[in-house]
Amino acid sequence: MDALINYFAEMPTAHRSAVLIGGLTIFLLIENAAPLFETKYNKVKHTGLNLFFTLTTIIINFFMAFLLVFTADWVVANEFGLVQWLDLPAIGVLVVGLLLLDFFGAWLAHYVEHHVKWMWQFHVIHHTDQNIDTTSANRHHPGESVIRFTFTIVAVFLVGAPMWLVFLYQSMSVALSQFNHSNVKMPSWLDNTLVLVFCTPNMHRVHHHYRQPYSDSNYGNIFSFWDRIFQTFAKVDNKKLIYGVDTYMNTKDINDVMYLLKIPFAGYHKPIDYDQEEKL
Numbered sequence: 001m002d003a004l005i006n007y008f009a010e011m012p013t014a015h016r017s018a019v020l021i022g023g024l025t026i027f028l029l030i031e032n033a034a035p036l037f038e039t040k041y042n043k044v045k046h047t048g049l050n051l052f053f054t055l056t057t058i059i060i061n062f063f064m065a066f067l068l069v070f071t072a073d074w075v076v077a078n079e080f081g082l083v084q085w086l087d088l089p090a091i092g093v094l095v096v097g098l099l100l101l102d103f104f105g106a107w108l109a110h111y112v113e114h115h116v117k118w119m120w121q122f123h124v125i126h127h128t129d130q131n132i133d134t135t136s137a138n139r140h141h142p143g144e145s146v147i148r149f150t151f152t153i154v155a156v157f158l159v160g161a162p163m164w165l166v167f168l169y170q171s172m173s174v175a176l177s178q179f180n181h182s183n184v185k186m187p188s189w190l191d192n193t194l195v196l197v198f199c200t201p202n203m204h205r206v207h208h209h210y211r212q213p214y215s216d217s218n219y220g221n222i223f224s225f226w227d228r229i230f231q232t233f234a235k236v237d238n239k240k241l242i243y244g245v246d247t248y249m250n251t252k253d254i255n256d257v258m259y260l261l262k263i264p265f266a267g268y269h270k271p272i273d274y275d276q277e278e279k280l
C-alpha cells in the first residue's frame, strides 16, 4: 500500500501521458479487432478531430493543475474533507475516496451539465459525435474542460483527497472513459459481470443515443453504482442505438471544428418535442 501511495504521490508526467496514449492505443487495437459497429466513416478524420479536442483538454488541465495540487495539499494540511474527518486507514481512503471523487467529479458534474442550459451548450459537443469509439472519450469543448476541472477541484476539496489519490483517480478516470467509449463487442457474460461495478461500453453507449430519455441516462464514468442509486440506469440492446444528438444532426457541421467551437455561443437549441416517448 505504501509503495502504491508513494508511486502515485510522485507520479511522473511521462507516466501520466503514458496512461492516456497507452489506453488510447490498446482500445484502438481492441475495437479494431472486435468492433461492435463496422467502421463506415473516415476513421483518420474522426480520430484527428477528437484528438484536437483531447489536446485542448490536456492544455487546459496542464494550466489548471496547480489549483488541484494546492487544494489537495491544503485539505491534508488542514485535515479538511470527508476522508480526513473519518480518519480512515490508507485502504479506506483509497476505496471511499475513489468512490466519492467519481461521484462528485464525474457523475454529478455530468448530470449537472445535462440539466443546466449553458453547461449543456458546452457538453453537447461531446454528444455531437455520430461514431462513438475510444477517441470520443475526450471530445470536450475547451469550455467544458474548464467546467469539469472545476468540478474535480470541488470534489477534491469535499472529499479531502491527498495528491496520490487524485493522481490515482485521474489515471482510472482516463482509462475507464477510453474503455467505456470504445467500439468493442464484448461477450454478454463479461459485460453483465463487469457492469455490476464498472461502467462498461454497453452501458455508456446508451447515453450517446441521439434522443431523450436515453441520452439522459447512464451518466457514470468509473463506477456504475451512482446511476443505479439515482435511478438513471438504462439497459438497451446496443445494436438499436443511433449515435449523435437530435438538435445537431447535420453531419457536415458536426465534423467542422470551428462550428463545434462556436456552438456554446451560437444560441440555445431547444430539445425536440416528440409525440411519443421512444422505447428501445
Ligand SMILES: [Zn+2]
Pocket (backbone or CB within 6 Å): 110, 114, 123, 126, 127, 207
Ligand atoms: Zn453526456
